[in-house]
Amino acid sequence: MEPTAGGGTEKTRERASYLIEGRRVRISDLVDAGLLPAGTQLTFERKRSGRVHLAQVTADGKIELRDGRKFKTPSKAAAATVGGGSFDGWTSWALDNGTLLDNLRQELLDAVVEKPLSDSPAATSSADRHAWLKHARRQADAGTCISLSVRDLLVWWGASKRGYRVSERASAELANHGLSTVPDFTAVGLDDQVTLVGPPVDTEGDQEEEAGHHPAAEQKAAREHEDKETTGAPGPTTSEQDEDLPTQQGQAVGNLPSALKGVTSVTSSASFEEAFTKMRLNAYSQLPVLDGPRNLRGAVTWESIARARHANAAAQFPDAIIDAHAVSYTDHLIDVLSDMERFGFVLVKDQTNQIAGIITVADMAAEYGATARPFLLIGDLDRQLRWVISEGLDLAEVIALCDPDGRRKLTAFDQLSYGDYQQVLSNQKQWDRLGWPLDRKSFTARLDELREIRNELMHFNDKDKVGDSAIPMLRNMIELLREHGG
Template identity: 25%
Template sequence: MRKEKLETVPSFEVVHIDSQILLQSKTAATVKQEKKEEAAGENLSVANEEREVVLTIGQLEAANRPPLRISRNDTVTKAITLMMQNDTAYLAVMSGERTVDGIISWRTIGKARAAKRPTDTVQHYLAPVRIVEIDTPLFDAVRDIVEGEAVLVRSKGAICGLVSARDIASQFVTLSEPFLFLEQIEHHLRAILEKTRLSSSAVKELVNPADTDRIAKVSSVDDLSFGELARAFARPEIWDRLHLLLDCGAFSLRLEEIRSIRNKVMHFHPDGISEEDREVLRKTRQMLQGL
């Protein structure tokens, strides 16, 4: 896409793999900025390793599945029937494709029945609901979900999904486990490398020589990026100081494999990582724990 000067709207990195996106030509300003970044060479890869990870609500399947909906003038009996037929706790109350009146749920029905509402129409049983855009950071949306049970997701002015606490819970392990594995792997690598007692100058030698700004900031093993950690373990003079009964070449290949998986995780591919990649992370963490 970069070669052909194309981009997607919204960015394919912030929506689910099954979402529709628009492919269009990049603006002159965007192309100019990318050329400037390419001129920075290896610095770009370090920046990519360290850039903040922003997961969006649009990367959840539920955010891209049109919600079941009902009219405010329908009966609560009809709402209950739809909820039971579809094993769902929420219905969007809407007038047309874009006008949202609220949501109805088992909770709102229970509260209204307890208050002995005299009418059986949905409008007397609904509750307000927050609407978030499809590119809203996931953790910002989670706060809204905790406060209001669920949120409706909007894309291009139309409601495209409903995300509830149940959806978040079902996705939690899938979303968080790779990050936890990577954090533990990096922690173990730093702890192992610390045993070599590298001097500040030796640590700086692991940084790209052309990146003078970064060299000035790095002074200890804790400051190294994952790529720089992998570079350290690949150097014979450092490996020999570790006294590990392991093959340096095979160990370094595994770290390169982890680095590749890390890029997928940190850039958050909408389709996630494969079970094979997840197993590599799990086994690597287990191996490092024993060193």
């Protein structure tokens, strides 16, 4: 068996391809591929202070510090060796010859993609995506970061929505190339723009724990926000996370349409007339008070203005300013419910920490309503399928199809699952018993499409709403079942 350029065999490379596809590269992958032998010494040099930290690679693919502590990820090892902070360990640790762990990671990825495991379109698209990600990294390193919409980013993974698996895969493959997005692509809208940035720069200051930053991305973000009165979340995280922990899922504040779409505001020196006019022209119930894009002074509402003037007919505008709360665009919606209940609205900070939008109770109600609608339709679909099967078919024959060995101990139609409905309605004999003037193959094909939608929803895998096409699909199937099922 011929060795690869990195010292591993063809079999090792194929194993690496199978294991790495869709997840973060590990130190153990480099060891297994022969690119990083056990016992290799690693150096982490702090440029400004001149401090040099040493570690070595263990046989089981960990980084062992001089004090004996072992870490599975380079970033955690880097943070531990200096006593805290946030680092991209792949660009922090180097071999004695100056080769970065990041270089070895790219060598492994190149070897994997050089010979896809098959000639399928999926393998081809994987190679194309690898080439595109390498290009994006080169652009980021050159300070000319690529920006695109989240929707366009997902196209590279053959997806139109951010389901759990797609988000995990995209995050992992971006991280493997030392890339992350600013803002976080999972926490904004599908049509919002994100910038692909490289590893954060180690901005070692007076304290070792100071985190790195992305100068090119920060400059670009500053330019994009310089003419807006807009706030949001902290800067991007490092591109590496613990590979054993999944990326946090759940609906984020930034996923709401209004969260990062700008905000109309007034300053604390404004007049009542200015506030009245802006609130009336935009049909707003509240107006943020900002003395600069990051300096939130509070807000005024129709109620706060009325209270101030009721208490003192000669009240000045500052007398009507009440407290307002700002949250990060990356915060989970469920975590801001208490603030929403208290204030009736919250302001949203973007990745540059500027006020970038506002969400109200109405926005939250619309979001949860849109999220609940498909769940209600899925429940209705389940009931209709069970009804037509129980009314038109024989229980004994249905059980024979769905539980032929009796392991599930089915005794009633109520025990059937969605998969059972598909099994029954795909059977020609049972279909003929229903006597429907419909095409069985087309009908069951649609059932399978709806199964995919159902699985994403019921496992909370779909970060984006079901979509404009799925709701009519569910409704049309339910109406068809009602029409022919009686």
